[in-house]
Amino acid sequence: MTPPYRYLEEIATADVAFEARGSTLEETFLAASDATLNTMVEEIGTVAPREHRAFSLAADSLDLLLFELLQELVYRKDAERLLLRVRDLRIEEAGSGYRLDADTTGETIDSRRHSLLADVKAVTLHRLVVERTPDGWRAVVVLDV
């Protein structure tokens, strides 16, 4: 199956840009989190669900909510040395902004089993977009690697 994201060659030469799509906002965020993981690991299927982490995040807008989600995954990659895959997430309006609850699974980085690519340093705000499309949602993210 073609992953619901593609890397964009034409923007941000030294970094990694991708576009993620989904029929729902949740699917789009999930695809974006897989694209982020896939920037660090060649085969995301090699990341076994040995550990479980659940967290909640909030932001004023949908694009910043996606920024917070991806940034949380980058943070745990260094702080806990965990590669995490988002299994389930719920997004809802909260006050004047949005709230996200995520369930993630993954495991400790193991260079013998995970074919590692680039270390993601951060999620940038450059050209960050989460927008509706005729058939769902689309997000564009530039990662600093």
Place this chain on the structure above:
Amino acid sequence: MPIPKDIVRISDTIWEIPVSHKAGMLVPARIFATETLLSAFDDGVFEQITNVATLPGIVGHACCMPDGHWGYGFPIGGLAAMDPECGVISPGGIGFDINCGMRLCLTNLAYGEVQPRLRNLVDRVAGRVPAGVGEEGTVRVTRDEFRQAVEQGARWAVKRGYGWMEDLERTEEGGCLRGADASRVSEKAVDRGFRQIGTLGSGNHYLEIQVARAENVFDPETARAFGIALPDQVVVMFHCGSRGFGHQVATDYLRVFLAAMRGKYGIHVPDRELACAPFRSPEGQDYFAAMKCAVNMSFVNRQVILHRIREVFSEVFGKDPKDLGMHQVYDVSHNTAKIERHVLGGKPRELLVHRKGATRAFGPGMPGLPDIYRSTGQPVILGGSMETGSYLLAGADTGGCTFFTTAHGSGRAMSRTAARKRYRGRQLQEQLEQRGIYVRTASWSGLAEEAGAAYKNVDDVVEATERAGLSRRVVRLLPVGNVKG
């Protein structure tokens, strides 16, 4: 976006985009490049450097170096000096990898002595300097000790036996940017960084064993002053930064600035990645103090890595590192904002200089240089691709037009994804080995991304800096062994 139609040729290496180009530009943008390099610049550079020219308090010109390319917020190779009293500080003008930089170490060994042991050296260094995604280092510290380390910089490491006192004066800012305040740093930033001291990282980070061949010495006198005087002398160069700690500091304050910028300070920027706050504001000062911690973390990181390199050479050659002449030449920073004194409009002024993917290149006699380099100008370590070689340059007294700033590398010309499609890591490693360059990598795909053809021609970049008067060539260094992060 093609080259802007309104660009004006100031000289054969200086191009100016006037303030009339875009609404809100406060100063002209200047690109330092030959016509050949300029025509190959990617689309984002022109948009981004003219965005930088709109930042409040910018003085002189928004500048882009010859190795410039599309980044986020500032272009890579971007330079902006602000009036500290009325100007802003922007994390996007520094980058997430705060004080990513280069360090160069000498040996008194000739290539003929090193060549039979090259594999052993590279393999051992690769084992001693962890590289790749989320790798941890070998220096174990508590969170409190880490907070002390990032306030004290390289001196913290030297006091614990990781290096020599002389290394400090041969490091930009003496290896410690004063005013670092760890209370301005989040727990999350400490979480990410406190186990990563002594690690290389990934992407374009590397550690390289290189040779200075006689035919590549452009200025023998300055080369001698920098410690390169022997035939086929072997040196070690490496490139890395502040690791997850610096990345988190930048991320934390990007959020703070985004919230404060519009509501509290009424500042509007063309790209959110240029989020900023007045330098003298509480947010600006907090970030400046936290950013200095990240600058110092990077100095600590490179100090420990230098120590590991000395350990390995000492083991392999059975000699003390001092007997192997393993003096540090210098350590330069790429991604920083610093208060410096420069002449503007004929008058000396204090300025907040943002450099993102650009190197400070102080000319001869400038304050801030150690005595040993007072007459030569600052050593500038410019990293090329792993295939094409790197340069040791010297700061020039003609560098005032860029507040004494020059290029930092050869500059990417091809996206990482495109490079990965075109090259194969294993194949590249074999090809390099046939050319006498032994490469160890933490990632085959990562190796493919760093193929020489993914970069601009380093010789062209260096020539442009020399013709523009920003820095001058001293020695070209050829790679023979490489540990790729």
